[in-house]
Amino acid sequence: MLTAMHKQLLNDYQQDFPLSPTPYQDIASSLGVTEEDVLLAFNELADEHFISRIGSIIVPNHIGVSTLVAMAVPVEQLQSIADIVSRYPEVNHNYERENRFNLWFVMIAKDDEYLQSVIETIETESGFNAMQLPLLADYFINLGFEMDFDD
């Protein structure tokens, strides 16, 4: 069960987590609780998988290169092809979407040459074309969002 403090931690610290020597103490001070309370609450949120981590979201293509890739795979082969794709460490998200292009994954590598070689290998191993859709411009990257806890 989420307490009021859990909800505050979920909502208010997605963007600007304190960059100070004692971030949890800073949060505790602003919430009027103890540092121990905050640490315990974050551990609970992580244990219950409400948060995946406290970490950073990096702008794509500034550190290494990345691309979104789409494949059109017959439904009965989807799981086996997805398994092939997921085995590559360069693939970090891999999911099904409702479309004729039904397998979508994001790849990251240190440079373009290496990225292209891995994509070719995946095409060969899977037997399907990989449609590359690299980012050309990001108008807005904000994976943080305000949650509506009421409904």
Added chain:
Amino acid sequence: MIDFIDRQLIELLQDGLATVSRPYALIGQQLNLSEDEVIVRLSRLKELGLIKRLGVIVNHRKLGYCANAMVVFDVPDTLVEQIAGHVSQFSFVNLCYLRPRRGEQWPYNLYCMIHGKNREKVLQQLDHLISSCGLSSVNHEVLFSRKCFKQRGAIYKADSEPGKV
């Protein structure tokens, strides 16, 4: 602009900040950096915009935001910036990207992501978006996500040091 130590720092952060009293000092210990230097470097990476945000990364599905739609539009190139600016204003839009068209099989260039508690809500929001941004005559497709086969934080490997695998 960024050096090897910055890359290592970013890589370590992918595992998440520890829930200990001095988490930046802990990261510093692993890289032989002072706590202060870790904080200064992370602040700089944020200022440069390379770290888009630092904070709690929530699990949408667990929080009840089970419907995730990627909406793709075929927007005229001359209007794309203007439309993207407009689309990004909506709080339910989490991402807005430009990507290349791939011929007739995939004529779309503008992507936006909408997370919602259910499909109906997401489709309502999309209708609102389409009418408010004047996109009703623009060709689009809605791709709801179904099964997730693999998901993890983006991992940016710092180049390995010699002798280190």
